[in-house]
Amino acid sequence: MLADKALDLFSAYLKTRNSSELTLAAYQSDIIQFMEFSAHELGIETESLEVNQIDKYIVRSYIGQMTERELKRKSIARKIAAMRSFFKFLCREEIVSQNPVQKIATPKVGKNLPRFLFQEHMEKLLEASNQDEKNGLRDQVIVELLYGSGLRVSELVNLNKPDVDLDGSLIRVFGKGKKERIVPLTEPAEEAIKRYLLQRDDQQEALILNYKDMRLSSRSVRRILDKLEKTAKLNQHVHPHMLRHTFATHLLEGGADLRSVQELLGHKKLSSTQIYTHLSREKLRSVYLKAHPRAK
Numbered sequence: 001m002l003a004d005k006a007l008d009l010f011s012a013y014l015k016t017r018n019s020s021e022l023t024l025a026a027y028q029s030d031i032i033q034f035m036e037f038s039a040h041e042l043g044i045e046t047e048s049l050e051v052n053q054i055d056k057y058i059v060r061s062y063i064g065q066m067t068e069r070e071l072k073r074k075s076i077a078r079k080i081a082a083m084r085s086f087f088k089f090l091c092r093e094e095i096v097s098q099n100p101v102q103k104i105a106t107p108k109v110g111k112n113l114p115r116f117l118f119q120e121h122m123e124k125l126l127e128a129s130n131q132d133e134k135n136g137l138r139d140q141v142i143v144e145l146l147y148g149s150g151l152r153v154s155e156l157v158n159l160n161k162p163d164v165d166l167d168g169s170l171i172r173v174f175g176k177g178k179k180e181r182i183v184p185l186t187e188p189a190e191e192a193i194k195r196y197l198l199q200r201d202d203q204q205e206a207l208i209l210n211y212k213d214m215r216l217s218s219r220s221v222r223r224i225l226d227k228l229e230k231t232a233k234l235n236q237h238v239h240p241h242m243l244r245h246t247f248a249t250h251l252l253e254g255g256a257d258l259r260s261v262q263e264l265l266g267h268k269k270l271s272s273t274q275i276y277t278h279l280s281r282e283k284l285r286s287v288y289l290k291a292h293p294r295a296k
Helices: 003-016 021-042 056-068 073-092 119-126 134-148 153-157 187-199 218-232 240-253 258-265 270-291
Strands: 170-174 180-184
Touching: 003 021, 003 073, 021 056, 021 073, 056 073, 119 134, 119 218, 119 240, 134 153, 134 187, 134 218, 134 240, 153 218, 153 240, 180 258, 218 240, 240 258, 240 270, 258 270
Parallel strands: none
Antiparallel strands: 170 180
């Protein structure tokens, strides 16, 4: 089977599994790059490449080329994972008889601890918006939801008015793979949402709008946080996911159990949540080194 056709089938399969558009685009990009390399190695046009022409030697050459180009281990590991999933699917569908990536080792990737804001810095950010203005109230809603409910930026911008239950202090969120979860709404977030909606005179279903009264984009949220960061004089870059990291870290520091935090974040695996326990330990160590006379 032609590689292009095989990729179309694989993409259709990913869609049935409710893979996000970002995941789908990343898989397609990684596999297309690999196909182009494979065709070049075989001395043929990419359009003529058949998946059964690809063997483990081509895979190893591709990894060697990525290493020579000094790609980061994380990027190489991601590309290998995409190729492995692609050929695993082709084997299951009996399109190819062997998976040329099956025995290829994935480079070990060290875990980077996610950055978060300390309590005093978070308070400054929460106080940075001018709530006497319509856009100021909107900006306050953004910060309150990212930090107070631990939302991803994609979840935030896709919220609709009916998703917010102000009486029950809850929000319905659609996360990765369109998986639904219910998360609590803080009292300050409720107040900010009520005031923001009272100021609006549009008929839009979206909860958060831009200055043209259209649904706000993820990019706009990043720009808004950049502005608030400067107003708060934090002297550190604040991105939307950083507030989600801060949400999880502050919960654990406050005594929340790991399983509850996992559910609130919408993580499939507990291992994805466990990284925040390392963050708490790092903070404890920092406090210890600064405060204990024997640690100096």
